[in-house]
Amino acid sequence: MEEVTNSLTGEVPTLADVAxxxxxxxxxxxxxxxxxxxxxxxxxxxVMDAVxxxxxxxxxxxxxxxxxxxxxxGAIIPTMxxxxxARGIQAFQxxxxxxxxxxxxxxxxxxxxxxxxxxxxxTVRGADALLLIGYQRNPQIYNYLAKxxxxxxxxxxxxxxxxxxxxxxxxxxxxxxxxxLVLQNGHTVIGCISADTAANDRARDRVSGIRDAMAAAxxxxxxxxxxxxxxxxxKGDMAFRSLMSRDVRPTAVMCGNDVLAVGAxxxxxxxxxxxxxxxxxxGFDDIELASVAPVPLTxxxxxxxxMGQCAARALMSAINGERPxxxxxxxxxxxxxxxxxxxQADAPKR
Amino acid sequence: MEEVTNSLTGEVPTLADVAxxxxxxxxxxxxxxxxxxxxxxxxxxxVMDAVxxxxxxxxxxxxxxxxxxxxxxGAIIPTMxxxxxARGIQAFQxxxxxxxxxxxxxxxxxxxxxxxxxxxxxTVRGADALLLIGYQRNPQIYNYLAKxxxxxxxxxxxxxxxxxxxxxxxxxxxxxxxxxLVLQNGHTVIGCISADTAANDRARDRVSGIRDAMAAAxxxxxxxxxxxxxxxxxKGDMAFRSLMSRDVRPTAVMCGNDVLAVGAxxxxxxxxxxxxxxxxxxGFDDIELASVAPVPLTxxxxxxxxMGQCAARALMSAINGERPxxxxxxxxxxxxxxxxxxxQADAPKR
DNA sequence: TTCAAAAATGTAAGCGCTTACATTTTTATT
DNA sequence: AATAAAAATGTAAGCGCTTACATTTTTGAA
Numbered sequence: 047m048e049e050v051t052n053s054l055t056g057e058v059p060t061l062a063d064v065a066x067x068x069x070x071x072x073x074x075x076x077x078x079x080x081x082x083x084x085x086x087x088x089x090x091x092x093v094m095d096a097v098x099x100x101x102x103x104x105x106x107x108x109x110x111x112x113x114x115x116x117x118x119x120g121a122i123i124p125t126m127x128x129x130x131x132a133r134g135i136q137a138f139q140x141x142x143x144x145x146x147x148x149x150x151x152x153x154x155x156x157x158x159x160x161x162x163x164x165x166x167x168x169t170v171r172g173a174d175a176l177l178l179i180g181y182q183r184n185p186q187i188y189n190y191l192a193k194x195x196x197x198x199x200x201x202x203x204x205x206x207x208x209x210x211x212x213x214x215x216x217x218x219x220x221x222x223x224x225x226x227l228v229l230q231n232g233h234t235v236i237g238c239i240s241a242d243t244a245a246n247d248r249a250r251d252r253v254s255g256i257r258d259a260m261a262a263a264x265x266x267x268x269x270x271x272x273x274x275x276x277x278x279x280x281k282g283d284m285a286f287r288s289l290m291s292r293d294v295r296p297t298a299v300m301c302g303n304d305v306l307a308v309g310a311x312x313x314x315x316x317x318x319x320x321x322x323x324x325x326x327x328x329g330f331d332d333i334e335l336a337s338v339a340p341v342p343l344t345x346x347x348x349x350x351x352x353m354g355q356c357a358a359r360a361l362m363s364a365i366n367g368e369r370p371x372x373x374x375x376x377x378x379x380x381x382x383x384x385x386x387x388x389x390q391a392d393a394p395k396r
Numbered sequence: 397m398e399e400v401t402n403s404l405t406g407e408v409p410t411l412a413d414v415a416x417x418x419x420x421x422x423x424x425x426x427x428x429x430x431x432x433x434x435x436x437x438x439x440x441x442x443v444m445d446a447v448x449x450x451x452x453x454x455x456x457x458x459x460x461x462x463x464x465x466x467x468x469x470g471a472i473i474p475t476m477x478x479x480x481x482a483r484g485i486q487a488f489q490x491x492x493x494x495x496x497x498x499x500x501x502x503x504x505x506x507x508x509x510x511x512x513x514x515x516x517x518x519t520v521r522g523a524d525a526l527l528l529i530g531y532q533r534n535p536q537i538y539n540y541l542a543k544x545x546x547x548x549x550x551x552x553x554x555x556x557x558x559x560x561x562x563x564x565x566x567x568x569x570x571x572x573x574x575x576x577l578v579l580q581n582g583h584t585v586i587g588c589i590s591a592d593t594a595a596n597d598r599a600r601d602r603v604s605g606i607r608d609a610m611a612a613a614x615x616x617x618x619x620x621x622x623x624x625x626x627x628x629x630x631k632g633d634m635a636f637r638s639l640m641s642r643d644v645r646p647t648a649v650m651c652g653n654d655v656l657a658v659g660a661x662x663x664x665x666x667x668x669x670x671x672x673x674x675x676x677x678x679g680f681d682d683i684e685l686a687s688v689a690p691v692p693l694t695x696x697x698x699x700x701x702x703m704g705q706c707a708a709r710a711l712m713s714a715i716n717g718e719r720p721x722x723x724x725x726x727x728x729x730x731x732x733x734x735x736x737x738x739x740q741a742d743a744p745k746r
Numbered sequence: 747t748t749c750a751a752a753a754a755t756g757t758a759a760g761c762g763c764t765t766a767c768a769t770t771t772t773t774a775t776t
Numbered sequence: 777a778a779t780a781a782a783a784a785t786g787t788a789a790g791c792g793c794t795t796a797c798a799t800t801t802t803t804g805a806a
């Protein structure tokens with residue numbers, strides 16, 4: 047954190063100042079900084095001493111302009127308001143940092159139009175690559191990105207059409223596995239609280255996963271009672287109540303993520319229902335909230351950190367002109383206390 | 397999201413391309429983009445049409461290099477892993493965006509050395525201004541910032557020495573008010589779970605606030621039982637257990653933030669203690685977690701969104717050469733269900 | 747020791763934009 | 777209609793860096 051300003055100008059020193067101080071050309075200084083092995087040990091030392099002495103640090107705008115790359119990666123996530131993406135993005139950023147890159151995060155509030163805008167903003171600002179959540183979006187965007195040659199990784203899902211680079215997990219299979227466990231516990235009337243399945247591919251895949259399991263178990267998948275809402279504890283609470291006000295109450299409520307599940311849990315408690323005695327509840331994500339909920343949540347564990355890390359690596363290699371492979375990370379089921387045997391045959395309400 | 401690439405080169409169009417297409421000089425195009433009122437309505441139209449037609453968007457690196465500013469603001473927060481800073485930063489970013497600025501977020505993991513590094517990284521990358529959390533840091537950093545002429549706003553606290561621009565709240569007074577309420581409920585043995593008071597000024601101020609209230613109520617402030625730990629639910633749980641294993645158990649445990657309080661709550665439940673019957677627990681921040689905790693948390697409400705917004709405005713005006721004033725936002729006490737009367741005189745354990 | 751090849755260094759041309767200053771056009775005044 | 781002042785536009789010089797290419801120095805084989 048120490049620095050000697052250029053004694054000549056009193057200004058922040060430039061490459062040229064270093065070159066002058068070291069008695070070499072600017073090209074050599076640049077090489078010392080970027081490709082030290084193309085330079086003599088001796089020169090390197092002289093130059094680096096000058097760098098230290100002047101407290102020089104390169105101007106990134108100039109570097110970006112000249113080199114045509116910014117060493118900045120953009121990420122657009124649907125929300126920062128809850129912790130769904132926090133851990134994964136944190137890991138992503140840590141990995142980038144190790145590679146000398148900076149992360150620029152924007153959030154789209156789950157709105158497609160805003161996401162498009164953010165993508166444009168970030169690329170225009172020179173993001174060398176992008177991390178996006180999910181795969182469903184206007185094809186024009188993929189064209190735009192392709193035309194501009196911006197490597198992009200899709201995360202938190204694995205892209206069914208293998209056209210785009212993705213580092214994620216299979217939402218459908220993951221949820222199916224959990225649903226199978228629910229069915230094994232004797233539940234036959236199943237409710238589901240999900241985010242908007244039209245706009246959110248992860249949500250849609252998760253619901254499909256439940257239906258898959260039902261079909262495989264000989265139930266009619268269309269019997270699944272789906273309640274769509276937004277991701278928040280409050281909304282989860284309301285959706286659960288709505289589910290419970292039906293003539294035939296589900297004995298198990300599978301939630302699209304942990305946030306909704308915690309809301310459902312709260313509502314159930316408020317309704318004096320015991321968990322999992324009266325009703326089973328499941329989540330998805332395994333964020334911290336899941337393990338500290340009033341009743342620890344049975345949920346799907348997603349390897350968020352690893353996903354962030356892999357995504358970063360994939361992007362770095364894409365930037366370097368390689369062709370990284372998509373990866374599909376395994377999820378596991380996290381059995382805790384909100385899933386139990388279905389209660390006795392459910393009598394119609396009243 | 398549509399774009400016609402420069403038909404001449406097939407490349408992303410530049411200012412010069414637009415100028416050529418519009419039949420004007422690059423300077424005029426630049427003016428149309430940056431200072432449209434210095435240009436004829438007619439020219440403006442011609443140029444803007446060319447811009448649309450070519451799908452031109454400016455190269456930010458070049459613009460930054462030439463103009464000497466990046467329109468990028470940096471924020472360094474201690475953590476992204478929990479929601480303490482999320483809402484405030486979100487509001488900060490929204491406000492910046494309205495002013496054409498982009499936010500660059502980095503996290504320091506509550507480590508002073510990392511924070512210094514991040515500050516350097518962000519300024520070197522051309523951040524025009526910085527948002528920092530708290531006021532306590534190596535004076536050299538403030539020098540560095542001053543020398544580089546980087547406007548900086550300190551947030552989540554209000555700086556006691558008025559030397560730096562800050563937009564925050566008074567942690568000490570806020571916690572004192574809450575502590576007074578606790579004391580009014582008849583509690584005399586008070587425990588406190590806090591973050592590291594040596595490194596974290598907000599944490600320190602909050603503890604001081606409790607002591608202030610005790611002193612004012614005729615208690616000995618040094619009787620406050622302080623347990624320091626990191627901010628996480630798990631750590632809060634452990635700290636609470638440790639507090640409860642003392643010979644004289646506190647009847648009220650005031651936590652440094654809501655995350656710790658939720659952990660304490662969990663531990664209390666696990667220990668079969670009723671809340672607030674056996675023990676009262678308080679938080680700080682009023683993040684979403686507080687209202688959805690198993691027992692809704694009595695806590696200090698902090699106007700996070702407003703703080704983020706004000707901080708952004710202050711920075712924007714500082715960038716424009718004005719001298720914005722520090723602001724201290726009021727906090728309020730949020731009475732919910734974890735604070736009650738002290739139980740009967742506490743018998744020594746066993 | 748000589749000389750070609752390899753390695754190190756230097757030269758200088760941009761990267762795409764902003765802006766001070768110069769020039770031209772418009773406006774308002776007489 | 778003539779003219780000075782104001783407004784609009786153009787010219788061109790950088791901003792600080794990277795890198796293709798040219799030049800110089802070093803290396804090592806003959």
